[in-house]
Amino acid sequence: MxxxxxxxxxxxxxxxxxxxxxxxxxxxxxxxxTPAFIPVGTAAxxxxxxxxxxxxxxxxxxxxxxxxxxxxxxxxxVEKAGGLAAFMNWNGPTFTDSGGFQVLSLGSxxxxxxxxxxxxxxxxxxxxxxxxxDDDGVNFKSHRDGSMHRFTPEVSMQIQHSLGADICFxxxxxxxxxxxxxxxxxxxxxxxxxxxxSVAEFRRLQEKDSDRPYQALxxxxxxxxxxxxxxxxxxxxxxxxxxxxxxxxAIEKDKLGEIIGWVNEELPxxxxxxxxxxxxxxxxxxxxxxxxDTFDCVSPTRVGRNGSAYxxxxxxxxxxxxxxEDFGPLDPDCNCYTCKNYSxxxxxxxxxxxxxxxxxxVSYHNEHxxxxxxxxxxxxxxxxTFDALKKTWLERYYR
RNA sequence: GCUGGAAUCGUGUAGUGGCAAUCACGGGAGACUGUAAAUCUCCUGCCUUUCGGCUUCGUAGGUUCGAGUCCUACUUCCAGCA
Numbered sequence: 001m002x003x004x005x006x007x008x009x010x011x012x013x014x015x016x017x018x019x020x021x022x023x024x025x026x027x028x029x030x031x032x033x034t035p036a037f038i039p040v041g042t043a044a045x046x047x048x049x050x051x052x053x054x055x056x057x058x059x060x061x062x063x064x065x066x067x068x069x070x071x072x073x074x075x076x077x078v079e080k081a082g083g084l085a086a087f088m089n090w091n092g093p094t095f096t097d098s099g100g101f102q103v104l105s106l107g108s109x110x111x112x113x114x115x116x117x118x119x120x121x122x123x124x125x126x127x128x129x130x131x132x133x134d135d136d137g138v139n140f141k142s143h144r145d146g147s148m149h150r151f152t153p154e155v156s157m158q159i160q161h162s163l164g165a166d167i168c169f170x171x172x173x174x175x176x177x178x179x180x181x182x183x184x185x186x187x188x189x190x191x192x193x194x195x196x197x198s199v200a201e202f203r204r205l206q207e208k209d210s211d212r213p214y215q216a217l218x219x220x221x222x223x224x225x226x227x228x229x230x231x232x233x234x235x236x237x238x239x240x241x242x243x244x245x246x247x248x249x250a251i252e253k254d255k256l257g258e259i260i261g262w263v264n265e266e267l268p269x270x271x272x273x274x275x276x277x278x279x280x281x282x283x284x285x286x287x288x289x290x291x292x293d294t295f296d297c298v299s300p301t302r303v304g305r306n307g308s309a310y311x312x313x314x315x316x317x318x319x320x321x322x323x324x325e326d327f328g329p330l331d332p333d334c335n336c337y338t339c340k341n342y343s344x345x346x347x348x349x350x351x352x353x354x355x356x357x358x359x360x361x362v363s364y365h366n367e368h369x370x371x372x373x374x375x376x377x378x379x380x381x382x383x384x385t386f387d388a389l390k391k392t393w394l395e396r397y398y399r
Numbered sequence: 400g401c402u403g404g405a406a407u408c409g410u411g412u413a414g415u416g417g418c419a420a421u422c423a424c425g426g427g428a429g430a431c432u433g434u435a436a437a438u439c440u441c442c443u444g445c446c447u448u449u450c451g452g453c454u455u456c457g458u459a460g461g462u463u464c465g466a467g468u469c470c471u472a473c474u475u476c477c478a479g480c481a
Contacts (some may be wrong), residue, residue, distance in 0.1 A: 101433045102434095
């Protein structure tokens with residue numbers, strides 16, 4: 001008998017919002033107070049950060065990727081080490097992504113900008129794709145060594161089962177905004193079939209290893225920006241044996257809230273909703289308002305590593321020459337470790353000198369910034385000041 | 400002092416008689432949303448919003464229809480020998 005030590009409670013919901021709520025996800029490795037930002041640690045590490053830094057930052061969980069871990073020789077060690085959380089010395093709640101995103105990023109989207117504006121989504125770049133989809137699964141050419149691998153829903157579930165994260169995702173096919181409606185329909189049917197197979201294989205493995213900590217399985221919703229497809233997939237997956245849901249797909253920025261609204265009208269309210277790969281502040285506000293409980297995104301570390309820092313007045317490039325002699329902190333309104341201890345001039349120097357500490361310090365600040373933003377929004381939902389926070393915050397940030 | 404070599408963009412270089420300015424670095428600006436990302440894109444002699452125009456291969460001469468390239472002298476630097 002599988003012991004289900006996983007739960008989601010809705011603690012409060014402001015009366016004037018249809019879907020927004022404050023909640024608590026309880027996993028075998030700890031609690032996640034929602035809404036929450038979940039930093040991404042693709043290869044069992046948040047790039048340029050230690051787990052101790054992440055804990056100090058306020059991170060409640062970390063999301064890794066089945067595809068990347070599977071390609072590493074160290075993959076087989078994760079299970080021996082006692083699971084992902086123990087292996088990376090995080091010991092808190094973890095998520096693993098299914099590898100579904102790589103169907104796009106290494107497939108038709110290979111070396112292309114995966115734009116969130118439909119009119120830019122057709123940007124074509126000469127490339128050789130590394131992922132090939134068929135109805136049964138996907139053939140991947142490893143980005144590490146070029147060797148061929150095959151992912152099916154069963155393979156993804158087996159990997160995620162062995163990694164032992166608290167929350168796993170069904171194997172899906174992410175489409176791009178450039179794909180025509182007919183392809184979206186075809187692809188969605190495939191994602192549905194894969195969802196069925198993901199549940200069957202995941203629950204089978206769970207029964208087999210019933211002494212292990214419970215792993216929740218979230219079903220991933222596709223359907224691009226089409227209301228009929230989004231509602232269809234929400235109804236279909238909403239009736240299945242999922243512990244929560246991941247809202248995925250290339251999503252047109254302007255339609256983000258609307259799309260989340262459609263699926264939330266169809267999905268069971270008492271299960272957690274995760275929005276995959278989103279962390280721009282306006283998207284976060286829009287998504288939480290429409291009932292999203294958790295987010296993950298690479299943006300804080302990626303842009304941080306590349307010299308871009310979040311502040312309440314917007315994002316800026318610390319590598320710019322105008323910060324050469326600026327001894328103020330990265331973000332004057334921030335109390336994080338980086339901002340308390342290091343100057344813009346120093347960080348500018350570190351980037352110029354190609355020193356790795358630059359990436360470490362800015363990644364730390366950016367993770368802190370986004371985690372704190374979502375924490376602040378959570379608090380604003382509790383004391384019914386969400387609308388005021390949203391207005392003043394976004395006005396200042398995008399001014 | 401002698402012998403040999405070298406001098407091209409901020410730096411190092413490519414260019415061996417036919418529209419000078421290749422590549423790298425450095426410099427500037429920007430991008431990044433389930434991470435092929437400590438990555439990528441654009442600019443980097445001058446003038447011009449653009450179209451385009453102009454200037455430049457150490458210096459001064461020479462040969463040639465034509466010279467960064469060949470010749471002479473000079474300057475500076477490098478190496479070897481004294």
